[in-house]
Amino acid sequence: MTDGMSTVSAPAVAMGRTEKLLAASRLFSGLERGALSDIARLATARRLTAGERLWSAGDPPTHFTLILSGLFKIIRTAADGTEAIVALFGPHESIGDVAVIGRRPYPAAAIVCSESAEILRVPAEPVLAAMNARPDFAGSMSRTLVEHTQMLQEKIRIMSAGSVPKRLATLLLGLAERFGDEAEDGSIGIPVCLSRTELACLIGARVETTIRTIRAWEKAGVVETTSSGFQIHQPETLVRATYARDDGERSL
Numbered sequence: 001m002t003d004g005m006s007t008v009s010a011p012a013v014a015m016g017r018t019e020k021l022l023a024a025s026r027l028f029s030g031l032e033r034g035a036l037s038d039i040a041r042l043a044t045a046r047r048l049t050a051g052e053r054l055w056s057a058g059d060p061p062t063h064f065t066l067i068l069s070g071l072f073k074i075i076r077t078a079a080d081g082t083e084a085i086v087a088l089f090g091p092h093e094s095i096g097d098v099a100v101i102g103r104r105p106y107p108a109a110a111i112v113c114s115e116s117a118e119i120l121r122v123p124a125e126p127v128l129a130a131m132n133a134r135p136d137f138a139g140s141m142s143r144t145l146v147e148h149t150q151m152l153q154e155k156i157r158i159m160s161a162g163s164v165p166k167r168l169a170t171l172l173l174g175l176a177e178r179f180g181d182e183a184e185d186g187s188i189g190i191p192v193c194l195s196r197t198e199l200a201c202l203i204g205a206r207v208e209t210t211i212r213t214i215r216a217w218e219k220a221g222v223v224e225t226t227s228s229g230f231q232i233h234q235p236e237t238l239v240r241a242t243y244a245r246d247d248g249e250r251s252l
Helices: 015-024 033-042 097-102 124-133 135-159 163-179 196-203 207-219 233-242
Strands: 006-009 044-049 053-056 064-071 072-079 083-088 110-114 115-124 188-190 223-226 229-232
Touching: 006 223, 015 033, 015 064, 015 115, 033 115, 033 124, 053 188, 064 083, 064 097, 083 196, 097 124, 115 124, 163 188, 163 196, 163 207, 163 229, 163 233, 196 207, 229 233
Parallel strands: none
Antiparallel strands: 006 044, 044 115, 053 110, 064 115, 072 083, 072 110, 188 229, 223 229
16 A cells, blocks of 8 residues: 655654654643654654555554645545546644544545655554543544545535636635645745546546636736646636536636
8 A cells, every 4th residue: 555655753853843843743642742742653654656556445554644745635436447536635634633533544546746745643542542631632623524524515616616617717726725825926836736537536526627628718918837836827717617607618
């Protein structure tokens, strides 16, 4: 499942850095310093490359996982073999928490969809014990689960947005909200590299239609595809696109 990943124990990284990374995450922010230090000693860092699986559907959840860099797509495979991207997770987010807390096998695969990714993994049992012993930590866990539920609801919101332009605009605005960096000129950089095929999969559209919509936006100066992801030059135009009346597949 994890062949090819390089692994180093947390002491190989500065322990202070590991604690800071855990404390900055939504998942572990509820732990007090002593408990956080204990958890940090158990953490392992891993690097993965594009296309590697963090886990496959049906694998047992054994660790909590915090993404330090890179992007993961959650892939669910239907009975006929077709695949669908049901969620994306990126830096500073935890992934797979629902399965770990519920002690149920992962229902879908987690695959790296960036050039590389770096994660911190912590054995589940000590974290679950801390959650049971500390109400404040249990509260932060509950907030994380709510966020995971909201991400799944975001997928539903995208799929029900309407036409392909509406769905694509909703997706890009959602990525901008989660991962975007606003520039002085008001444009928003999204450091998330997704192919046209992946975009089409995320919004449930034909690749050709997705390409046509992106090209129209690029020609109009609304969106730019860059080596690191996307640059939204006219966020307000995408917002208007989400509210526009459907008229075929016109994108603006």
